[in-house]
Amino acid sequence: MRLADTLRFARDAALGYPMRTTLSVLAMSIGVAAVVILTALGDGARRYVVGQFSSLGTNLVIVLPGRSGTGGFNPANAITSTPRDLTVDDSAALLRAPAVRRLAPLTVGTSEISFGGRLREVMVAGSTSDFLPIRNFELAQGQGLPDEDWNRGSSVAVIGSLLRTEMFGNGPAVGQLIRVGDRRLRVVGVLKSVGQGLGMNTDELVIVPVALAQAMFNTNTLFRILVEAKSREAIPEANEQVMAILKQRHRGEEDVTVITQDAVLATFDKLLGALTLAVAGIAAISLAVAGILVMNVMLVAVTQRTGEIGLLKALGAPARTIRLAFLAEAAMLSTVGAMVGYLLGQAGAFTLRQVFPVFPAYPPDWAVIAGLGTALGTGLLFGVMPARRAARLDPVQALMKH
């Protein structure tokens, strides 16, 4: 039989039993849709986290006090003395490292902000003029912190966009005097609205000079030092140099933790990538189940159409023709199911993106290809057995079953 005739014959046979066909197409499409949606979720989570980390800034090396920041509990840490604090002088010393382009010491605390009788609690970040460019923050109005002696701390503040609207409404903000804690500060700049940033909502942040913040919170330690390496390639180098300088300053004790953004990013990337794979694997099981269902449906079809198969044999159809016809039908059911499932999955992912706009729920290409491939593969694989059974039927017996 010609290929076009085989396909037409298989199509007519599938359309001849609409219920049976609909059910197996449905099963297959649910399987494929599950793969598409679940991997879209998994990969969306991965992209979301990676995106959040990237928004911290580029080529970032973060220094935090204490040794056991990452790597779990180490009994050796439990018996050593409290780690030495990070100070502004430490951070200034790091500027000597050749692989470091710029850095920003960071102190954080909470305080109250008030203006014109309005009062609210805010997070205060104490840093330097390089803080904004390192963190990729942009200014909507005014300017950033002044480039001054890090130990001086003039009475100025840069505020987040939400604070601006809450405190000043539609009135001008830059140049106004606000009260933060027991200090009176002049607003010199307003940040652009960026929404959620990992662990810190910058729209509700007040940024002040680091010396001022330390005085406000009565401390001389730093929460973090944000170091920007000269380039992506210079990150490991910057890491070593920062470590060496701090070790030297802390009398040979490695009592700080240096994490590079790349390392954290890679870890999360790997972790969530594995999660996506696992989810895809689970979804693939539903594809296998759908394949078995297609096999069942085809086996029923062989039984239902025994008389027809006998007739085809009597009319001179060789076993190969009958095998191909049934295989083509199974392949068609899987193909249509896979297509419908793909569309359903994309529609589902689209709906997810509409409902959660910050969540990039796009199914990865490999998952779509693997999902469609598995669907067609299982459809064909599980179509072989019914097709062989049909081809092996004894024509005399088959004809009597009409």
Added chain:
Amino acid sequence: MALIELSGIERRFLLGDTTVNALAGLNLQIDAGEYVAVMGPSGSGKSTLLNLLGLLDRPNAGTYRLEGRDVTTLSPDEQAQVRSQRIGFVFQSFHLVPRLTAAENIALPMTLAGIPLKERNARVAQALTDFGLENRADHRPDQLSGGQRQRVAIARATIMQPALILADEPTGNLDRHTGDEVVHLLEALNGKGVTLVVVTHDPSLGARAGRQLVMEDGSLQHDSAHATG
């Protein structure tokens, strides 16, 4: 030359633990262009003989020569090839494919044989005219009367221009009048030189044939060709 030559044909079936001899030591020759009726009571081996002649079944012993060629030793696919080219079947219950139209049913043997669409359409159009089915081409079997269905089946059986037509109770499911029509059609085909073998219970139908075979218990009890000659 004989079209069909059966010698020493044995066909046994195993029913439970008893062996039934459906055909035992059967020798038979049918010449090209003959019109043969096979009669006999149920279980006498008529249908088994027809299945053997149509290469749907294999004998346990003996040889079957069709057009001088031993076809008992052919592989199933080679036998399918012979069925496709040389043998047409007409069944009691028509055996039309319900989802295909009359025209598609008629074209089915050509479709299976891989004949190009253009030639198929031409031959189907001719067949529809020959069998008075021009207005029924796009009807499905359930939209056709019994006589029309059997005419479609006969058109299908002849579309590959076979040398041999095997009809199993072709009028069994039809009333007297339409049955007669169908018989006339088959006889017209025989008149054009096609060898016709009809299995029937109906004595009046059997009597119309040029040669009658009466079977009983798996062997030929009476062969009119030998009785008269």
